[in-house]
Amino acid sequence: MRALLALSSVARTALRRLRKERPPASRTLAGDTAQTQPYFGLLVDIDGVLVRGKTPMPAARKAFKKLMNVKGEFIVPVVFVTNSGNCVRQTKADQLTQVLGVPISQDQVMMAHSPLRMFRRYHDKCVLVSGQGPVMDIAKSIGFTHVITMEMLREAFPLLDMMDHDRKPALASPKPVKFPNIEAIILFCEPMQWETHLQLIIDVLLTAGNPDCVPRQLLYPHIPVVACNMDLMWVAEGKTPRFGHGIFVLCLENIYKKITGKDLKYELVLGKPSEITYHYAECLIRAQAAERGWLKPIHTLYAIGSLRREQEGASSLEKTAIFSENQ
Incomplete structure (x- = not known):
């Protein structure tokens, strides 16, 4: 829940900053007249943050609706970063669309195996x-x-x-196997x-x-x-x-x-928290920005996730981690 509240806080802060930084109409991008170009992207975990097993977190839909414009598009680039590896990206995107009530494409999903x-x-x-x-x-x-x-x-x-023992073969195959x-x-x-x-x-x-x-x-x-x-x-x-x-x-x-x-x-x-995974996620964030025609550099990534301290025997803690890269 704390992670979702943090996500809502990020969304509210983004909206305030976007309103303050909104340029004249002549400087806005075609198709994005209601907002300026974002300077950051969001990396959002799934398990334990948006869902528990197959059960959605109650605040998930509300939090993500704050990140959408009137056209039903994200106002910032978003990538869902999961350590799950039991399906292809499109399947996970379809699941997230149903859970969050907003359209998610496979290009916004990063499975544990995606960097391969x-x-x-x-x-x-x-x-x-x-x-x-x-x-x-x-x-x-x-x-x-x-x-x-x-x-x-x-x-x-x-x-x-x-x-x-129930799956043991009775006899080995007499034919050599190539x-x-x-x-x-x-x-x-x-x-x-x-x-x-x-x-x-x-x-x-x-x-x-x-x-x-x-x-x-x-x-x-x-x-x-x-x-x-x-x-x-x-x-x-x-x-x-x-x-x-x-x-x-x-x-x-x-x-x-x-x-x-x-x-x-x-x-x-x-997979999280390997450096390779976050570098690949950054590539997906930049690809989204390029596809939307946002030319302003993305220089900050906000990672919304959970931190579990098993070694200390502590309970699961949810927090917001911020990863920044100055251009």
């Missing part, structure tokens, strides 16, 4: 993706062209997944069946991307691993926070360390 669009060096590699939801569609929307899902890997090598060598592992978000994903990811790491072979020696450093979202916990409808992707990754790190005696290394770590 910039890292083209991975796009043509054979990558194993872990997560839930339409992982193949997510990977392709980012730019990956050669994607292996956990289901594809498990189907090719069914005897590798032995934890769930399977591409995996060159990188992309961790989108926490999966549904942790034991399967943990087992198969470790298999791929220990065999340098070829889980059908018997490892003769450990290849270290291992093949690249990219982690999107390292949140230990997240806020849903429950009275206490729920396990997030960071807990899954923590399990993976400790299993690898226990087996090999070496640390699991990450090629990239994405």
Whole structure:
């Protein structure tokens, strides 16, 4: 609630400043005659700020209506920055449109995995993706062209997944399997069946991307691993926070360390609060400003979110963080 009140406060301050700075009619942009060009953008978190699980915060709609002009357009560039990674941007935009009652486009949404669009060096590699939801569609929307899902890997090598006795195959396939060598592992978000994903990811790491072979020696450093979202916990409808992707990754790190005696290394770590994520969000803010024809530089970003201090055992605190970049 405090974050939403802060958002309303930002909106009110913006309106006051825009009224004071309004230029003569001859200097206003076509299509934006009711306002001057904004000098700042907003980065807004979703989980625990706008919604708890699937339940909207009561003040969410009211707060965002203050950021709209009479045409139903945002008076400042806004990007919704979430560590969620279980859907494509358009799906999240549709959900936000319904929750907030204002039109949200996919260009205003940044998922945990969105910055991977910039890292083209991975796009043509054979990558194993872990997560839930339409992982193949997510990977392709980012730019990956050669994607292996956990289901594809498990189907090719069914005897590798032995934890769930109800899913064990009766016999191994007598036919040899032709399977591409995996060159990188992309961790989108926490999966549904942790034991399967943990087992198969470790298999791929220990065999340098070829889980059908018997490892003769450990290849270290291992093949690249990219982690999107390292949140230990997240806020849903429950009275206490729920396990997030960071807990899954923590399990993976400790299993690898226990087996090999070496640390699991990450090629990239994405999601809040990584610097890469905020740089990409800034790019989206500037792209919105350019699309609207706003030529005045955006020199301040206001990030509206929540801060959870698990290490101190404190309860969830909501606050407003301000990130500024002077031009």
